[in-house]
Amino acid sequence: MDVGLSDAEAARRLREEGPNELAPAARRPLWRLLLSVLTEPMFGLLLACGALYALLGNAQEAWTLMGFVVVVMAISLVQQQRAERSLHALRELSAPRAQVWREGRVCRVPSRELVRGDTVLLDAGDRVPADMRLLAATGVSVDESLLTGESAPVFKSATERMDAAACLFAGTLLTAGSARGEVVATGARSALGRLGASLGGVTVAASPVQLETARIVRVAAAVGLGLAALLALLYGWQRQDALQGLLAGLTLAMAILPEELPVVLTLFLGLGAWRLAREKVLVRQMSAVEALGATTVLCVDKTGTLTLNRMAVRRLWSPQGEHDLVSERDLPLPEAVHETLEYAILASHRQAIDPMERALQEAGQRELAQTEHLHADWTLVEDYPLSAELLAMSRVWQSPDRRERLIAAKGAPEAVIDLCHLDAARQSRIVGQVARLADQGWRVLGVARAVFAADRLPPIQHDFDFEFVGLVALEDPLRPEVPAAIAECRAAGIRVVMMTGDHPSTAVSVARQAGLDVAGGVVPGTALAALDDAGWQDQVARSSVFCRVQPEQKLRLVQALQARGEVVAMTGDGVNDAPALRAAHIGVAMGARGTDVAREAADLVLMQDSLAGLVTAVRHGRRVFANLRKAMVFVLAAHVPIIGLTFLPVLLGWPMLLMPVHVLCLQLVIDPACSLVFEAQPAEPGLMQVPPRPRQMRLFDRHLLLRSLGQGLGLALACLAAYAGALAFGESAESGRALSYGLLVLGSVILIFANRHWAVAAWRTRVRDGMGWLAPGAVLLVAAAWWVPPLRQAFAFERPGFPAVGAGLLLLGLAAVWFEWVKQRTP
């Protein structure tokens, strides 16, 4: 038996030959990042303003603005780099793992740690992690399209010759069978590495909300430019000063350009993904974070998702007797069921990966160790794998002291009964026993055996003359956290649908324990096969438990649900689940047990395999969407006064109020910092007690626009009133500007207060939630701009008098009340 490399040897080779990875996906170089910042419209506007100031002979303004350009670029760069880095970290997390022999044990290591000489175990659905020579292979077929472009399956087997038919290549996909191989080339030395190819990791396709935002930004930009041109003309004509007019126009363009929207959005989705990663849910597709919040149906498989996938043989039954391995643990295994366990083990792989087969072997080691029923000296001659048509598998053995061969079969009881050609009476007796065992929620397998004397083995299992041996019931406990998670879904108006390949009685029993809705009955896959599209849609509307479904049917179930307008999240782990995972709005694969194919097709990967993780993800998705709306209300509302304060004074013939510096400071520093408060906002208490948001619901709907417009207009009025008042009472324009701007900054902070919680009034909430640094920071900033000379100059301020400040505070209070009023009127 192979024992694999020692840890020390593996570490030595890893040091010498380098990790098993292709040239890591090149990060964007700094100059590319710079270029992307430079081509942003805001940057163009800034440069134009700077040039205008220079033309006007205002050297100081020009320099201030250029200083700003540097700051803005630095912020932009840091943010982009941070986004890149977090993406990189996510890629690392989703890195593939491989099963390998080390120190005489099978363990899972990250694929990048594989070295030449490692013995790797592969199963259907695995991506081949490195080039290897096959040591053993059963029914292996491979998809090598990544290397050859040819998608037809290629069959492989272990031979002495070391040619392509006995080799697996890195990056190709095991579509069927299982294999053991020795690594011969890793990383860049593999066939794939020599091609210079690389496999994709995290993808960032635009989500609906991102598209919607992009549209809003485009519209706003067009409107902004139009208005800006209008203002420039107006100003130039009114005051006969074209350059100043142009400057005013550019300032307005800056004020309207909703630069922060896309930034806020990326940040929210990205940080949402990061928060989910901390909850052991990996996001492979950023837009999934957003779709999660709208999920109406969760389609889940049973084993591993609802249950622990910790199989243990619970009961053995044969026509001669029965034995329970838990309640009768202290009794020796009765002779009557010896053969049942013996043949169940013979029908399993020796180095079993399947938890069911492992459980059988464990039971065998425990119960049959002192008997002649374990046959280490027998050799395997042939293997008939499980198929969709026949849920049973057989293995053909040669014993050293017999000429004829022995065949052991195990599988779904119906399939095994079918193989045994029993008479009606025996058949119905066995079916009754199966139902009795499956009613406990146990998975039941039938076991059969045959003897075969001729030389040539038949092509299909049906050609053996099988004799029924007995039944094995395997127990797989429910995950303890599942009933609570399902109850949470129910409260949140999310339906949970179970799709399993298991027996109807087992399915119902587990569904009941988990708290699923079983009133709609259990629908077996065979009943679905005869239905048309309308029939499928009808079924998925009525029933929540589907049993004996084949993976291909899962795809159709998902499509039927989608045709009914549901937003579907689906879990899956097998090779054949990939199409359904791709079709679902949110495909969910399992980190621990899922195949590589499933993981690659999925949008989310649950590192802890449990349904509870998925429910957590949904909760986060809802929270992100709710907070996004709050942030958008804030950003939009904050734009209104900026626009008003640039536009109106010009119209009214007052001295110019906001200049480019002010607009930039608000738009590029203060507002984005403020939006972060919303990102960290915890979920509102009733978040999981309301139905999912309608699928068509837009991020920027009427309520949102009304609310932001209402609140923004209030703040704009307050600021304008402060300016007008200051001017009326004989203060200088600089002093009025300082007052008005201070009001704008502090009012924005109050705007955050108002919108952190929508259901409760701001004064009922805890002030400190995420605001600890913000309010003092804003006050400090305003004070500094008023009193520190260089800043005062840069902002063109003069310190306002105390009566003015008092009036300003009063206006601020009024604005706060107004925000709350608007909040209540726009639910």
Ligand SMILES: Nc1ncnc2c1ncn2[C@@H]1O[C@H](COP(=O)(O)OP(=O)(O)OP(=O)(O)O)[C@@H](O)[C@H]1O
């Ligand atoms: N290794 C095996 N040996 C014998 N029979 C098997 C084996 N694996 C599966 N079966 C039979 O095939 C049936 C379907 O198994 P499959 O693994 O496809 O179910 P599944 O859809 O993954 O189930 P679940 O939803 O519980 O995860 C099982 O109920 C069992 O009867």
Ligand SMILES: [Cu+]
């Ligand atoms: Cu025996």
